[in-house]
Amino acid sequence: MTRRDALKTVALTAGALTLDPSMLRAQNPPSTKLLYPFKVPDLGYPYDALEPYIDTLTMQIHHDKHHGAYVENLNKALADADPKIQQMSLDQLLTKLDELPEKIRTAVRNNAGGHYNHSLFWLMLRKNEGGTPSGDVAKAIDDSFGSYSTFQQQFSDAATKVFGSGWAWSVADGKKLKIVSTPNQDTPISNRGTPEVPILGIDVWEHSYYLKHQNRRPEYVKAFWNVINWDFVNERYAAAVKA
Ligand code: MN3
Numbered sequence: 001m002t003r004r005d006a007l008k009t010v011a012l013t014a015g016a017l018t019l020d021p022s023m024l025r026a027q028n029p030p031s032t033k034l035l036y037p038f039k040v041p042d043l044g045y046p047y048d049a050l051e052p053y054i055d056t057l058t059m060q061i062h063h064d065k066h067h068g069a070y071v072e073n074l075n076k077a078l079a080d081a082d083p084k085i086q087q088m089s090l091d092q093l094l095t096k097l098d099e100l101p102e103k104i105r106t107a108v109r110n111n112a113g114g115h116y117n118h119s120l121f122w123l124m125l126r127k128n129e130g131g132t133p134s135g136d137v138a139k140a141i142d143d144s145f146g147s148y149s150t151f152q153q154q155f156s157d158a159a160t161k162v163f164g165s166g167w168a169w170s171v172a173d174g175k176k177l178k179i180v181s182t183p184n185q186d187t188p189i190s191n192r193g194t195p196e197v198p199i200l201g202i203d204v205w206e207h208s209y210y211l212k213h214q215n216r217r218p219e220y221v222k223a224f225w226n227v228i229n230w231d232f233v234n235e236r237y238a239a240a241v242k243a
Contacts, residue, residue: 034090034091035089035090036078036086036087037075038071038074038115039071040063040064040068041119043063043122044123045126047063050125050126050127050227053224054208058207058209062118062203066114066118066207067114067115067119069114070110070111070113070114070185073110073111074107074112074115076107077108077111078104085100090112090116091116094109094187095189095195097109097190109186110185113184113185113187113190116187116189117185118203120198121201121202124229124232124233125228126227127226127227128227128228129226130226131228131230132230133228133230133233133234136234136237137177137230140176151170151179154179155170155200155202156221156222158179158180159204160217161181162204165183165184165204165205165206166182166183166184166186166204166205167181167182167201167204168180168201169181169196169200169201169202170198170199170201171197171199172197172241173196174241175241178196180196197243199233199236199237199240200233204217204221
């Protein structure tokens with residue numbers, strides 16, 4: 001039995017498919033099989049893997065405590081819910097927020113969103129030391145923005161301008177890419193009418209940068225370009241275009 005099969009078996013016998021990043025990675029959207037009770041996925045790399053761009057302590061607290069709290073509060077919100085709701089996947093919860101009982105809707109929106117966004121975020125990160133995108137996503141960036149530097153500029157601008165806490169994203173719109181932002185833990189897949197598939201995102205909540213960069217969000221956004229896992233972004237883009 002391979003390690004992956006062993007993990008699957010363990011997860012299945014535990015009554016829910018959860019996930020090491022390699023299992024999440026194959027999914028599009030990435031978390032189709034994430035089910036109640038939800039679990040925080042392994043980070044998939046050491047806390048210090050993104051130094052000096054994102055520091056060790058930030059990664060540890062962000063993953064274990066902040067992501068952990070979203071998962072814990074999501075499970076709490078669903079604990080007394082109708083079994084039909086408990087059986088909805090993470091994606092279903094987020095794309096059908098309107099169908100949830102009002103009593104739990106806000107808690108699910110915030111905490112399922114937090115779980116979804118962070119599960120994606122960890123996979124989007126890998127130290128690349130300023131490496132540039134390649135493959136289809138590089139072409140999509142050129143086709144949509146004219147050049148990588150224009151894309152960087154517009155994405156950074158969106159990230160810097162998020163008022164308060166939220167995220168900036170690049171989402172697939174057919175073969176083209178767009179830049180959008182979401183407040184709090186809202187996620188592009190929840191957009192009514194036109195759910196969007198995020199292929200790259202940056203968390204601009206202060207908890208994601210304050211220990212190292214304090215109030216200097218632009219400095220964190222600049223550092224972010226050194227820790228993008230372009231291979232994963234390419235996989236997301238390919239899956240989004242196929243969908
Ligand atoms: Mn965060």
